[in-house]
Amino acid sequence: MSQTQLDVVFTAPHPDDLEIGCGGTIALMVKQGYKVGMVHMTDGEPTPRGTREQRLAEARKAAEILGAQVLEILPLTNRELMDGPPARYALATVLRRYRPRILVGIAGRTPAASPDHYQAQLITEAARFYAQLTKWDDRFGGTDPFRIDHLVYRVIPSAAEPLHFHAEFVVDISSTLPQKLEAIRCYASQFTGERWERLRHYVVSHAGAEGSRAGYTYGELYSLPRAIGVKDMISLLPPWEVPAPVMPPQT
Secondary structure (H helix, E strand, O other): OOOOOOOEEEEEOOOOHHHHHHHHHHHHHHHOOOOEEEEEEEOOOOOOOOOHHHHHHHHHHHHHHHOOOEEEEEEEOOOOOOOOHHHHHHHHHHHHHHOOOEEEEEEOOOOOOOOHHHHHHHHHHHHHHHOOOOOOHHHHOOOOOOOOOEEEEEEOOOOOOOOOOOEEEEEEOOOOHHHHHHHHHOOOOOOOHHHHHHHHHHHHHHHHHHHHOOOOOOEEEEEEOOOOOOOOHHHHOOOOOOOOOOOOOOO
16 A cells, blocks of 8 residues: 555545545645545445446546545445444544545535435544544554644535534635546446436536635635634735626726
């Protein structure tokens, strides 16, 4: 297994969750020169569609399209994914191995969809803490402790309850939305015909709505469990890209 140190790790329970939720940001960060890892907690099987071999091939192709330097699929079980010591150890071991500064996980309950989504949030939160624990290396494959600076949430737009966090930010994915859609399209075993068209509409609509909150054509909204610290307000607040209602005359 690679010993590459990553800048950021994105994690979610099933192959296709990260592509749908965070694909634009993953592709953008790779283009910006950052080392990005994708960690699927399960292989997504069994499902009514496809096979384990198909899902693995689709996940690899999607990660290749997004440009992620690392793809990991943990040996946890779809449909039985639960927060608890074994799952925490599994994810924390990967985090201790790749030592990212930032960990991005999904957040929110989805009663109409898989309960794995909320369990993944709990596992992600706990694994970030477990990654720094000392005198417990035997539970993490002998890897060294590591403290991850930042936990970031990608809240599922269709979550059961509105979630409120200390801070939010929007990533401009206007340049990478086509790449995101191409990565999602890799999961042909899961999304065909009308199912694909509905998902595409969902993804593009939410990207447009989230992007507009920051003046972008398309965006992905992220949340933080703490306030954002600022030492340079000017660098945090770039020029607003939405045209003013009244433009000055051109000379």
